[in-house]
Amino acid sequence: MADAKDSLVQDEDEVTPWTVQSVSQKGVDYNKLIDKFGSLKITEDLIKRIERVTGKKPHRFLTREIFFSHRELGQVLDMYEKKQPFYLYTGRGPSSEAMHLGHLIPFIFTKWLQDTFDVPLVIQMTDDEKFLWRDLELEEAHRLAHENAKDIIACGFDLDKTFIFSDLEYIGGSIEFYKNICRVEKLVTVNQAKGIFGFTDSDCIGQISFPAIQAAPSFSSSFPQIFNGRSDVPCLIPCAIDQDPYFRMTRDVAPRMKCHKPALVHSVFFPALKGAKGKMSASDPTSSIFLTDSDTEIAEKVKKYAFSGGRDTKEDQEKHGGDCSIDVSYQYLRFFLDDDAKLKAIEERYSRGQMMTGELKQELITVLQTLVAGHRGRRAQVSDAMVDYYMTPRKLKYNYTAPSKPLGTC
Numbered sequence: 001m002a003d004a005k006d007s008l009v010q011d012e013d014e015v016t017p018w019t020v021q022s023v024s025q026k027g028v029d030y031n032k033l034i035d036k037f038g039s040l041k042i043t044e045d046l047i048k049r050i051e052r053v054t055g056k057k058p059h060r061f062l063t064r065e066i067f068f069s070h071r072e073l074g075q076v077l078d079m080y081e082k083k084q085p086f087y088l089y090t091g092r093g094p095s096s097e098a099m100h101l102g103h104l105i106p107f108i109f110t111k112w113l114q115d116t117f118d119v120p121l122v123i124q125m126t127d128d129e130k131f132l133w134r135d136l137e138l139e140e141a142h143r144l145a146h147e148n149a150k151d152i153i154a155c156g157f158d159l160d161k162t163f164i165f166s167d168l169e170y171i172g173g174s175i176e177f178y179k180n181i182c183r184v185e186k187l188v189t190v191n192q193a194k195g196i197f198g199f200t201d202s203d204c205i206g207q208i209s210f211p212a213i214q215a216a217p218s219f220s221s222s223f224p225q226i227f228n229g230r231s232d233v234p235c236l237i238p239c240a241i242d243q244d245p246y247f248r249m250t251r252d253v254a255p256r257m258k259c260h261k262p263a264l265v266h267s268v269f270f271p272a273l274k275g276a277k278g279k280m281s282a283s284d285p286t287s288s289i290f291l292t293d294s295d296t297e298i299a300e301k302v303k304k305y306a307f308s309g310g311r312d313t314k315e316d317q318e319k320h321g322g323d324c325s326i327d328v329s330y331q332y333l334r335f336f337l338d339d340d341a342k343l344k345a346i347e348e349r350y351s352r353g354q355m356m357t358g359e360l361k362q363e364l365i366t367v368l369q370t371l372v373a374g375h376r377g378r379r380a381q382v383s384d385a386m387v388d389y390y391m392t393p394r395k396l397k398y399n400y401t402a403p404s405k406p407l408g409t410c
Helices: 028-035 044-054 071-079 102-115 127-133 138-153 169-175 175-187 190-197 205-218 242-257 293-305 313-319 328-336 340-351 357-380 384-390
Strands: 008-009 012-014 065-069 086-090 121-125 162-166 235-240 262-268
Touching: 008 190, 012 235, 028 138, 028 242, 044 071, 065 175, 065 242, 071 262, 071 293, 086 102, 086 205, 102 235, 102 262, 102 328, 102 357, 121 138, 127 169, 127 205, 138 162, 138 169, 138 357, 162 169, 169 175, 175 205, 175 242, 190 242, 190 262, 205 235, 205 242, 235 242, 242 262, 262 293, 293 357, 328 340, 340 384
Parallel strands: 086 121, 086 235, 121 162, 235 262
Antiparallel strands: 008 012, 065 262
């Protein structure tokens, strides 16, 4: 999704949508982050309820606390049990042609949510925002939106359930979407925007007004072609927790618009290849694994740059074991190795000194080569015509009864 300037300092950690910088190799203290943002932890009881309500095994991102925090997820489950409709909304800020592994996290989980709950999904490509914040021409930002859409489609989203849209394309052709932008803009003062996002007098007015654009997809009336004019269909937003400031603002204005507040599920930050104290950057190809990397590049990057929690010598490793909490190869396996029993065995062997760093890295290399090669193959099958279809405003497979009377201003 979009950038923001809501920075948060926690014991010297720096957390913004641009930068995740921790003083500890273990990364950000997410319990403190929950307290600061006022969200709720996804508990074991809530995960069991998801399994009970859906009849499906919870995604590993839930059981491994990769998606760890929420706002009103329980209410979404209430609606599902009552067979009441809701939809999913997530997004991507297209700032580079090559997406990295970290960019996949919200889409992998959103795909599971879509398959599990059988609901519509809207994906916002904030090409306008990247033009406002980055050194990009409008045309290039728009092109990148279409290129990144290919990677998103390659995640396997159902064509009949998914609408991907570029802000530069959709806003100009959707009166209802623009109306909601205007409604949000009128309800948020400049002082509030400065307090939430850290805007200054030197920021352009486009940046100050942008949060309303990211808020608008939270309201079903922004998509009349999907919801048949309904303004009362709530949404669930899977996103990294750095996006929460946008939706705290949205949740604040929603009741005044006579709309449902969006519910959210938050993910942790994907660690940089060089360790949790570093950051991933498209300008530094050694900072992450990119979805365009070859098998050879993946192997070289993991061997050379993946931060190790192992000891300096074989003798020390065998005596003391490695530290999985800071070892990037192990942390990446937490995200991408589906086999819980194998992951536990790796953790135990490495922690007890029965596995060397080189063996752990090779386990990761095998997993990532398979993952990225599969993604590359699926992406190669995504044509420009297919992208155009996903990005065409249209009715999806769901039927919504038109409201018999106005449902409010939203």
